Amino acid sequence: MSIDRSQVDHAAELARLELSDDERERLRGELGQILQAFEALNTLDTEHISPTAQVIPLGNVERDDVAAGSLPQDAVLDNAPRVEDGQIRVPPVLDES
């Protein structure tokens, strides 16, 4: 399975990665190999196995609706690049929400 440059560019854009031409070419090869490894799954006979979205034998892990404590504000803001008025300050973004 091989992937082309535009697929690499698309994945890079989604991940907000800026890649050099060398990196794009190298990743094209590496991503192709990763996908090829997954291709091995297609050789298995799964006809009698129902699909699942989980790989661990757990279900219904829920908690009671009880409020516990939160972090102090300065701890929350500790990793923020910049802080203003008790909020995390980031470069202006277009409001698209």
Next chain:
Amino acid sequence: MTTAYRTVIGLETHVQLRTRSKMFCGCAADYANARPNTHVCPVCLGMPGVLPVINREAVDHTIRTGLALNCEIPEYAKFDRKNYAYPDLMKWYQISQYDLPLCVNGHFDVEVNGATTRVGITRVHLEEDTARLTHVTAADGAPASLIDVNRSGAPLMEIVSEPDIQTPAEAMAYGEKLRALLRWIGVSTANMEDGALRIDANISVWPEGEPVGDVKVEVKNMNSFRSLGRALAFEIERQTARRERGQPIEQETRGWDESAGVTRSQRTKEYAHDYRYFPEPDLPPLHVTRQRVDALRAALPRLPDQVAADLINQGAPEADVAELVQDRPLTDYTLAVIEAGASAGEAVTWIVHEFRRALNAQTNKSAAIPIPPAEVASLLALRAKGSVSSTMAGEVLDEMFATGKSASTIVEARGPQISGQDELLAIARQVIQENPQAVQDYRDGKGRAIQYLMGQVMRITRGKANPSAVSTLIRTQLDAME
């Protein structure tokens, strides 16, 4: 020749659920008046290595909503990651539900001008809310975005309708009725002004007779039902004009600008909707047992539609009933008044108009209604017997609110209704004498003059006169004067 068009509207409603804690962590969910970033922990801050745990009450609220919307509740549900990069999303993904939501295939009946439209409910699913972004000019004068993480991870339910809505009025009716239902079953405050209820619309306009295609416009940022109606009306006009000119409708997201009264395109790159959903590996799936669904169903209150149908059957006017069932505490109260012996028709109409006026005048609006329902029933009985006039009943009610005294005590203290002809006659003559303009108006055929003169008599008698006796008396006097 002009082409006829038809409009296809589907609504996506986000509802903040009423829980004590957030969706996947123990942070308190009542952050509304909190300082920014004080209801935040490593889980809702999206720190690496943390483990979310599902809030059971949020799941129950979603199932309650699904049941109230006539949905099927599948036995198996799971959460998925919806990936996108935006600063309101701490993890760069939102935990949501993709292909196996908690509720599917429901319906919701909406009334507009007496006609009922059945709107299909595609699904109701559960997800987490995002952080709040504000766009400001920062202290240093530079433009910036500020992030308050308090809302991040709050439980958020999304109700997706089928595209069964055809007019802005239907969309507004759907929103208003849904808000009342959510409050009725207690799953949300559903206050639009607080952002607890947010409605986005998908809308497209098609030439009549042609098949409906895939292209639709998503409209956002409506902060009230009125804005919802206005935004949809604008889109119908805009899309129809494009069709008329032979221009295609582009698939896009548009934001409603309330002050300008227009929708504007929100340019987003085409990859914006490449969400790359995949099953959330940190959350085991949910097996929703039939016992759980049955227990939730059994504990649901009787729904507004059922209560309304009962009241209408018992003779209450439809319009007043529709008004009443917007408010569950008042509906419960009315049912108790009826239980105490009042007729449904009288109780509903009087409570919606007169009682609610007096109730709204109370300063402490959050408190329970202080008058026992049986007292209101006995006041209504006195009114039905003619012992108190309608006007006086309102005053007696105000006094009941103010003093806590019983209806009969107040009525007795006020003395009997004035029906002695001589006393009334004197008052009527006095009023006629003092209001020559109204008398002239009556002669000129203005029917409202009678109302005015009656009002004056009622004011002087403090509502203790029998209205129909007063009306007859005034007419007789006026006609005798000619």
